[in-house]
Amino acid sequence: MLKVSETEVIRVCLQQIEDALAWGSSENWSNYDFEKLSEAIFEKTKVRLSTTTLKRVWGRIKYDHAPNTATLNTLARFAGYNDWRNFVQTCSKPESAESVSPEVQDTYHKPKRALHLTWAFALVLLLAIAGYFVFQKVLGSGRVDPARFSFKADKVYTEAVPNSVVFTYDASQAKTDSVYIVQTWDISRKTLVPKDQTKHSAIYYYPGYFNARLIVDGEVVKRHVVQITSNGWLGLVEMDDKPFYFTKKDITQPDRIAITEALLKANNFNLKPVAPKVRLFNQRDMGDLTNANFEFETTLRNPYHEGGNTCQPVEVLIQCKDDIIFLPLANPACIGEVKMFAAGKMFDSKFADLSGFGANLSEWTTLRVACKDKNMQIFVNNKKALEFTFPNAPTGIVGLQYRFNGVGEVKGTWFKDAGGRLIDMAP
Structure with missing residues (x-):
């Protein structure tokens, strides 16, 4: 069986976090994004990873050592797992000798087994190629044109909290049903909304200056600033x-x-x-x-x-x-x-x-x-x-x-x- 390196497993975890955040590719993240990620991780796990640590893990700062266990545990918990071991066990499914019969163990390295694997690989490759052409046919190039969408936010009250905001959006041109509204940088505020509707309401319990976003087919297509003031102290x-x-x-x-x-x-x-x-x-x-x-x-x-x-x-x-x-x-x-x-x-x-x-x-x-x-x-x-x-x-x-x-x-x-x-x- 092909052994997956720790680096590849870490990359899978980071990709899951990127997908959940929906901030776009980490290659384009600014220092501000890493600061917000640090805050989001702290809010969820009560462990603070510095922006320097996060940049090292994401390869934005050259560092020759693997992340320590505490860092990996924190990232895994933020991604929704109990700890790093739980993530590795969940995402990696090796064929252990204890889980297969002696007959299968005896034939594991025989040419017949290798032939089956070759045919299986070829089938997967053909399906992937077919899927790619279907994707191109049905969904196009995959690029999302922001001009096809609209997004705005209206506060119920001018000042003070709690305060509700009514988002008005048009995502009818989305190629899939993957349409989200993100109230803030906090991923817990990421809400799946119907692409054939136009309204979504949300509550803000804390004052702040929030960069709300409309995400369509995995890309941020529109942004709208929502400033919730405190009406004094x-x-x-x-x-x-x-x-x-x-x-x-x-x-x-x-x-x-x-x-x-x-x-x-x-x-x-x-x-x-x-x-x-x-x-x-x-x-x-x-x-x-x-x-x-x-x-x-x-x-x-x-x-x-x-x-x-x-x-x-x-x-x-x-x-x-x-x-x-x-x-x-x-x-x-x-x-x-x-x-x-x-x-x-x-x-x-x-x-x-x-x-x-x-x-x-x-x-x-x-x-x-x-x-x-x-x-x-x-x-x-x-x-x-x-x-x-x-x-x-x-x-x-x-x-x-x-x-x-x-x-x-x-x-x-x-x-x-x-x-x-x-x-x-x-x-």
Whole structure:
């Protein structure tokens, strides 16, 4: 029996992931696509594979070693299998000696067996050739002309979440029934829709800037931006099904936005044994503000440091059109597991000094970003934590997101654009 190499098996797994994502060939993926894939894998498996690791696995970065078992297990789980062994067992079906009779074992290497295999191979080849010509006859060259299709999205409400969106599409010229609408980069939002219909509705539970797509016969033919704003500050608790939303009155104090321990307990959320994951959003129209030239400052704290939250991790996300700036903070003792990325540039504390992102988050901590011509400087409590130039093309800034465990408070938040225009995010 022909032995399939590990490289070929890995390629099959990667192809399954590509097919599920429906982002087109990975040869054309940008750094942003790999960042989104990293986030999608983390959302599904709770294991974060860096964009560098993903690029190595996909052959976009030269690397002479095979992926480690942990990486393969994560990819297999993301593809829908229990682990890498389960994937290999499912996708590979070798003829084991234990599963066949002695008579068959005795004749396995005889010419008669080889003749049968030759005829079987010839039959498969003939069927493949016939299928190819049928495909050409019925479906044409396989290329999809985007001009034959239409796609748009209309929000039910101008602002706030939850918010429903009605997609109007025309996919009647599709050659097969493979017509999908993807709400976001998240593959769980990939929905099969009838090609002979024109409407599809979907719900967005979180604010964001989403690149919805119409996929026909395996190709993205149309895109439509869906921006779900938060209508000012929004506070919520992440849940398995859909988030729990606080009212603006609940989270707004004279000088800050806060999700407090008292507020959580009043809504039957306990901090022990595991503190709930809470988020604060401010998603809005920022005008001409871009990530290539801007200033940003915010002051925050996470005073809960008991139980599993001794590291007090905080994540501040500056959300951009089709990009992200991801800034982590943590107790100084826990910076060994810190990762950050900004518009195509990634840093992992295992390979970089990110100690500047450590702070006593029980106290008010000020985070500031100054960026000019894509050269970004990050300051924590007025001390420079990191400086670098990011590679991605400039794009607009559309909002903020804060991630805390348990409680979180934010104040003194603002942006400035290249001309010095102040955008005050105060409550």
